[in-house]
Amino acid sequence: MADVKLFTGTNSKYLAEKVADFYGYSLGDKTLLRFSDGEMQPIINESVRGSYVFFIQSTFAPADNLLELLLMIDTAKRASAGYITAVIPYFGYARQDRKDKPRVPISAKVIAQMLEAAGANRIMTMDFHADQIQGFFDIPVDHLKSEAIFIPYLRKEDLSNVTFASPDVGGVKRARTYAKYFARDLVICDKYRKRANEIAGMTVIGEVKDADVILVDDIVDTAGTLCRAADIIMEKGARSVRAMCTHPVLSGSAYENIEKSRIAEIIICDTIPLKKKSKKIKVLSTAKLFARAIRNTHENRSISALFVEG
Numbered sequence: 001m002a003d004v005k006l007f008t009g010t011n012s013k014y015l016a017e018k019v020a021d022f023y024g025y026s027l028g029d030k031t032l033l034r035f036s037d038g039e040m041q042p043i044i045n046e047s048v049r050g051s052y053v054f055f056i057q058s059t060f061a062p063a064d065n066l067l068e069l070l071l072m073i074d075t076a077k078r079a080s081a082g083y084i085t086a087v088i089p090y091f092g093y094a095r096q097d098r099k100d101k102p103r104v105p106i107s108a109k110v111i112a113q114m115l116e117a118a119g120a121n122r123i124m125t126m127d128f129h130a131d132q133i134q135g136f137f138d139i140p141v142d143h144l145k146s147e148a149i150f151i152p153y154l155r156k157e158d159l160s161n162v163t164f165a166s167p168d169v170g171g172v173k174r175a176r177t178y179a180k181y182f183a184r185d186l187v188i189c190d191k192y193r194k195r196a197n198e199i200a201g202m203t204v205i206g207e208v209k210d211a212d213v214i215l216v217d218d219i220v221d222t223a224g225t226l227c228r229a230a231d232i233i234m235e236k237g238a239r240s241v242r243a244m245c246t247h248p249v250l251s252g253s254a255y256e257n258i259e260k261s262r263i264a265e266i267i268i269c270d271t272i273p274l275k276k277k278s279k280k281i282k283v284l285s286t287a288k289l290f291a292r293a294i295r296n297t298h299e300n301r302s303i304s305a306l307f308v309e310g
Contacts, residue, residue, distance in 0.1 A: 002082045007027060007044070012058050019291045040068055088125045090125075093107040124294070126286060147178070148308050149284050163179075165188070181308070187204060188204070191228070202228050202229065212239050215263075220266065230243070242265045248269075248271075264280070270286055
């Protein structure tokens with residue numbers, strides 16, 4: 001069986017080091033040179049000929065993270081790597097997965113084409129914004145689910161008074177997974193946007209009076225939706241509101257919004273590094289799950305074995 005080589009992009013090193021530690025390997029030797037105008041040149045300082053190569057890099061903003069990943073993939077391809085997997089804990093541009101208005105790109109499709117053109121043989125990621133993004137690829141996609149992180153965490157708690165909630169209609173399937181698994185009620189926050197990151201209105205569908213509500217989402221960006229949902233849920237008589245979100249984009253005034261909100265706690269994964277700490281934000285690591293997925297891929301074992309069965 002071919003050797004495994006694990007490499008990291010610059011801004012995902014914090015996670016890749018933990019993945020490598022769980023896997024039992026050290027990260028591969030790589031250098032990133034920069035020209036004075038900002039151009040990047042990744043250099044792999046060891047042989048990868050015939051190897052299973054895994055590049056660990058989330059593609060959150062800025063775009064340099066995506067470009068570095070593409071260049072690393074091309075580097076390995078030209079160095080005769082046997083099989084190249086792009087491990088992308090957070091897949092950027094996934095929110096642009098359809099043409100919802102005239103004259104806009106389907107950016108998630110463009111990114112998929114770029115990764116394939118660069119030479120990736122396989123993609124490994126967690127919680128696409130929409131499951132159907134897998135169909136944008138003509139190569140295998142291992143789509144890991146954050147339920148494997150959050151459900152074991154929640155099992156340690158008393159959930160007898162918990163109601164799960166989706167902050168928008170699009171996330172109902174995600175929230176229903178938890179409600180079904182723990183045999184709890186589900187409510188839906190129906191929102192209307194005027195434009196991106198700006199909510200015009202929201203209503204709650206379902207009963208939340210005296211309940212401890214847990215909002216479930218895949219991405220927390222400005223936190224506007226979560227905070228608005230928490231306010232309305234509390235106004236409807238809930239006892240408390242928490243949230244679980246896989247990807248902590250946390251842009252703009254997100255941290256301030258969270259601190260001032262009625263949300264008691266936001267539980268997130270470490271697919272994107274936090275810009276600063278917050279007493280209201282708890283981080284759960286994805287490193288062990290990705291390490292197991294990488295091992296199963298290399299050993300041709302099932303990835304679905306890593307999913308939590310409802």
